[in-house]
């Protein structure tokens with residue numbers, strides 16, 4: 001079999017496996033009494049837990065028709081005493097035909113909750129002639145545990161998955177084996193995404209067996225430069241909702257992607273380095289406002305680091321997509337005006353982000369941040385603390401499970417970067433999921449607080 005035919009056969013086999021897995025791993029069923037004859041169930045994905053936090057949780061799932069979604073949740077495994085929360089916010093629910101987004105609020109920190117998802121199909125003709133159709137409730141009971149000082153300090157990071165299913169499947173298999181409290185998706189989940197259907201595929205309907213990969217482990221999102229590319233991604237919040245507004249001051253109302261979350265002894269800080277080209281680059285057509293966005297995040301960061309639950313954490317770890325340092329003088333620092341081009345640098349886009357380093361670095365250093373976990377370069381690297389920066393930096397790997405070898409070495413293998421607190425130290429373990437092996441380990445001492 002030549003390579004092309006092999007890939008085609010492998011894709012067909014994967015599709016067949018996926019269809020079976022959809023039935024077996026999520027157990028989704030349409031109730032018997034439903035008159036609906038369409039081939040897709042009303043709920044056509046597992047739920048995804050979004051925006052891990054102390055007192056709230058976002059839950060998103062896909063629907064195949066116009067629907068009104070809800071989540072029932074309870075502290076009891078048998079769902080006794082459950083409460084129902086509808087999708088959307090006040091006044092009207094968020095009835096739509098793509099994604100149900102439900103926000104649970106007022107939760108207790110470091111507390112386990114059980115939940116199930118449901119939706120009701122609404123046939124809309126005009127405002128006088130609508131009818132309620134089938135209601136579907138996913139029979140599975142899922143669970144999550146909120147963040148907080150008493151939560152288990154254990155995270156995993158994936159990055160630069162770029163819709164490469166073999167890599168994503170391998171990463172999520174590793175995460176399922178490690179069972180962290182949360183996962184940080186450190187950007188470039190997308191390539192360029194033009195339809196909501198494609199967005200749903202990336203986050204809610206992945207082409208792999210483990211379609212419920214985020215149903216019981218909550219995710220956080222630090223977007224990459226590819227995550228606002230493509231017309232659908234101008235509103236990625238339709239699929240991955242913004243964080244809760246009460247997490248930040250009114251000045252920062254628009255910073256819906258930043259996070260400062262306490263998980264056990266670790267404070268996790270999420271920053272968005274935005275595009276890898278300057279706003280004035282003609283290729284960006286004047287559509288990007290990365291510079292004021294980064295400046296606004298500086299003010300947010302300074303305040304976030306002063307919050308008592310963050311300032312008292314023994315470990316501060318920051319996450320952002322584009323690195324804040326690069327030891328190679330040929331690496332483009334992302335501030336070359338007006339169009340990123342300069343013969344001193346090997347690329348005409350940012351390999352690292354000098355602007356962000358200058359804006360955010362001092363506050364992170366002052367707070368005692370020990371480690372920044374980044375991505376973007378598709379090649380794992382570790383930068384020790386130095387005179388220029390007191391924090392260490394890890395650059396996560398790339399999207400190719402079986403990538404070409406550079407000088408005999410496969411360099412863009414995917415990584416799962418695991419962090420946990422053991423014996424009062426922060427232990428970082430870097431897993432190469434291509435070889436299913438540990439390739440590096442680092443230990444960090446607690447800050448004096």
Ligand SMILES: [Fe+2]
Pocket residue numbers: 160162188224226376377378
């Ligand atoms: Fe990337």
Ligand SMILES: [Fe+2]
Pocket residue numbers: 188224225226276321375376377
């Ligand atoms: Fe990137």
